[in-house]
Amino acid sequence: MIRIATLLPGACAALLLAACASAPLHYYTLVPPAAEGADSATPAPDSLRFELLPVGVPAQVDQPQLVVREGSQGVALLDGERWIAPLGDEVRSALSADLARELPGQDVSGLPGGGKPLVRIKLDLRRFDSQLGGYALIEGGWSARMLNTAHDGVLACTSRVSESVGPGYDALVQGHQRAIARLAAQIAVAVRSLAGGQAARCPSG
Numbered sequence: 001m002i003r004i005a006t007l008l009p010g011a012c013a014a015l016l017l018a019a020c021a022s023a024p025l026h027y028y029t030l031v032p033p034a035a036e037g038a039d040s041a042t043p044a045p046d047s048l049r050f051e052l053l054p055v056g057v058p059a060q061v062d063q064p065q066l067v068v069r070e071g072s073q074g075v076a077l078l079d080g081e082r083w084i085a086p087l088g089d090e091v092r093s094a095l096s097a098d099l100a101r102e103l104p105g106q107d108v109s110g111l112p113g114g115g116k117p118l119v120r121i122k123l124d125l126r127r128f129d130s131q132l133g134g135y136a137l138i139e140g141g142w143s144a145r146m147l148n149t150a151h152d153g154v155l156a157c158t159s160r161v162s163e164s165v166g167p168g169y170d171a172l173v174q175g176h177q178r179a180i181a182r183l184a185a186q187i188a189v190a191v192r193s194l195a196g197g198q199a200a201r202c203p204s205g
Contacts, residue, residue, distance in 0.1 A: 027084045028066070028173045030094040030180060048105035048195055049118040055092040056124035056140075062087055066169065069131045081169050087128070094177060095123065098184030103191060117149045119191050123183075127160075128176075136175030137162040142187060146194045153194045157202035159183055 061067045066081040083090050096107045099121070108118060125140035139160040146152045161182045165175035186203040193200035 023080055026081050026169065028081065028169065029084045030090040030173065030177055032094060032097055032177055032181070034097075048103045048191065049108045049116060050099060050103070050105050050191070051109045051113075051118055051120045052092060052096050052099065052107055053109075053120065053122045055088045055095065057088045057091060057128055058125060061128045061130075066130065066172075068172070069129060069134075078169075091123070091125065091128075091180065094180045095184055095187075098181045099188060099191075102184050102188035105191075113148070115148050117195075118147055119194060120145045120147055121187060121191070130172055130176070132165075132169070132172055133167040134165065135162050136165050136172055136179050138176070138179045138183065142183075144187060144191050144194055144200070149195075151197040153197075153200065155190050155194060155200045155202065157186075157190065159186055159203060161186075 060075070063077060064082050064086075066078045066083070068076050068078060070076050085093075096109075099105060100107055121142065121144050123140055123142040125138055127137060127139040129135070129137040137160070139158075141156065141158050143154060143156040145154040161179040163175040163178045163182075165171045189203070190200040
């Protein structure tokens, strides 16, 4: 009996380690599915060229795991639910895809410009809030600057977008996808005005 009792703690530890090792990891992306029939390799002749700079995200949520709010003050780091890439990269990739559709345009970040007209877009998020079965919210400042044109202009704005979400992690991520798509639509309106040499305004909502 003494021998069995001595072995039990080690056996329990082994079982716990096995349980942790076998716990499944789920990965999520903010990048929307490609539109059916879309061909990103052949942009339209009148598409706008844009350069989307790296996106800043709050340090509190800049984690591999999903971070969700619990109650009014608490947060939870969900170790089994993770982003497929760093959150800043996920937001940037999603926003780039949405802007390419909304403008329509082509993201030429990292490509030689050759002095051709383009718009430089910068986004810094101050909030990226998630509440299961509640909402997906993003808030931050963004700017759009026309370069290499006769009517170079710049606009700096703040946007806050919130989407109601149903239960579950998939619904939460889809809510953030919709929020980023709405932000892209707001930015696209301003960019088209700037590109046309018109006075651009920040979104009212």
